[in-house]
Amino acid sequence: MEKLSIVIISLNEERNIERCIRSAGSIADEVVVLDSFSTDRTASIVKGLGGNFVQQTFSGYGAQKNAATALAANDYILFLDADEFLSEALCIEIAEEKNKGFPYDGYQMNRLNSYCGRWIRHGSWYPDKKIRLVNRKKAAWSLDIVHESLLPVADARIHHLQGDLLHYTYSNLEEHTERNNRYSTLSARLLYEKGKRTRMLGIMFNPFWAFVQSYLLRAGFMDGFFGFVIAVQIAHLTFLKHVKLYRLQKASG
Numbered sequence: 001m002e003k004l005s006i007v008i009i010s011l012n013e014e015r016n017i018e019r020c021i022r023s024a025g026s027i028a029d030e031v032v033v034l035d036s037f038s039t040d041r042t043a044s045i046v047k048g049l050g051g052n053f054v055q056q057t058f059s060g061y062g063a064q065k066n067a068a069t070a071l072a073a074n075d076y077i078l079f080l081d082a083d084e085f086l087s088e089a090l091c092i093e094i095a096e097e098k099n100k101g102f103p104y105d106g107y108q109m110n111r112l113n114s115y116c117g118r119w120i121r122h123g124s125w126y127p128d129k130k131i132r133l134v135n136r137k138k139a140a141w142s143l144d145i146v147h148e149s150l151l152p153v154a155d156a157r158i159h160h161l162q163g164d165l166l167h168y169t170y171s172n173l174e175e176h177t178e179r180n181n182r183y184s185t186l187s188a189r190l191l192y193e194k195g196k197r198t199r200m201l202g203i204m205f206n207p208f209w210a211f212v213q214s215y216l217l218r219a220g221f222m223d224g225f226f227g228f229v230i231a232v233q234i235a236h237l238t239f240l241k242h243v244k245l246y247r248l249q250k251a252s253g
Contacts, residue, residue, distance in 0.1 A: 002102045003029040004094075004133075005072035006080060009064045010034070013082035014041040016168070021049050023085035024078065027095050034068035062141040062148035069136050076102050078133045079150065083168045084111070090163030094133065097161070105156040107133040112164035115226055116172060123220025123227055124213060124234055130165065131158065146186035176233055184240035191241070192248045203242045211235040 006028045010017060021031055031051035035042060036058035046053045054071055058064055069077060078094070080086075086094070090109060097107065110127035113120050120126055131139070131150045139152040152158060170176040198206075214220045215231035223230070 002076050002098060003074040004098055005029065005074040005077045006031045007065070007068045007072055007077050008033045008080050008082055009036070009061070009068055010038060010042050010046075010082050011036040011058070012038045012040045012042060014038075014045060016082045017042055018045050018049065020080055020082050020085050021046070021051060023091065024080065027078075027091060027098060030073055032068060032071045034064060034071060036064070060143065060145060060148075062143045065141040065148070066143075069140075072136070075135050075137060076133065077136050080132070080165075081167070085166050087112075087164045087166050090161060090165060093161040093163050097159075102135070104159040105135050105138040106131050106150075106152050106158045107161050108158055109133075109161045109163065109165050111167050113167045113169045115169050115176075115230060118223070118226050120223050120226065120230065122222040123215065123218050123230055124210075125230060128167075129160075132165065133161075145190050146183055147190075173229065177236075180233060180237045180240060184237055184244055187237075187241045188244035188248060191245050196245065197249055198242045198245045200246075203239065203246060206242055207235040207239040210238040 004027055006021070006024045008017070008020060008031070010033055017033070024031075031046070031049065033046045033051050033053050035053060035055045037055055043053055052071065056064070056067060059067065065079060094107070097103070108129055108131045111130050113125050113128060115125075131152065134150060134152065134156075138156045139150050142148050142151055170179070211231045211234065214234050215228060220227040220231045
């Protein structure tokens with residue numbers, strides 16, 4: 001049977017990290033937490049649960065996760081964020097694959113997001129497909145400054161698992177709005193560095209289309225009030241991203 005490492009990066013996650021680690025307790029052969037010098041109880045919680053706790057200055061999300069990968073003892077790694085945890089169904093699926101010796105190079109799963117206390121099952125947020133369990137010889141994290149992703153090699157065999165990866169997002173609207181501002185700045189910079197450009201037409205049309213996709217085409221309306229709020233926030237994020245990209249273009253001449 002292949003052994004499985006759980007890898008998490010953290011910063012002041014005392015509210016979440018115990019739930020995250022315990023959710024994978026039945027399938028984990030080790031837990032590795034690479035921390036960016038938390039000042040709360042994160043370290044004592046991880047050590048109390050038997051985790052390998054290491055600290056390193058934050059180097060960017062993708063780079064930090066690649067560094068955490070190097071600390072793992074096993075080839076098969078399940079990457080979790082501290083505010084995520086495994087549903088019972090997903091844990092059973094992973095256990096079955098582990099018992100088979102992990103016949104695939106990587107595994108994709110749906111992420112189910114909790115927003116202001118409600119699970120969001122429609123719109124642009126579900127199914128939020130993520131590759132999170134891989135043979136580390138077959139994948140690495142991208143080094144993008146935002147929205148990093150786990151990139152498998154060209155010939156990697158990927159299998160989709162049943163069951164959801166559960167994720168707590170925002171507990172209130174103010175937190176979501178603040179994060180939109182921060183993410184839009186990083187996203188605009190990433191787009192600019194990749195040679196992407198926008199125009200006034202894009203600033204006007206793209207937010208509208210983002211709302212239509214999330215709320216109507218992907219049935220965000222099925223999530224009621226918060227489905228509407230999320231679609232508006234997605235449009236807002238899209239608007240800010242294009243405005244900030246446009247300003248970067250103008251500033252560079």
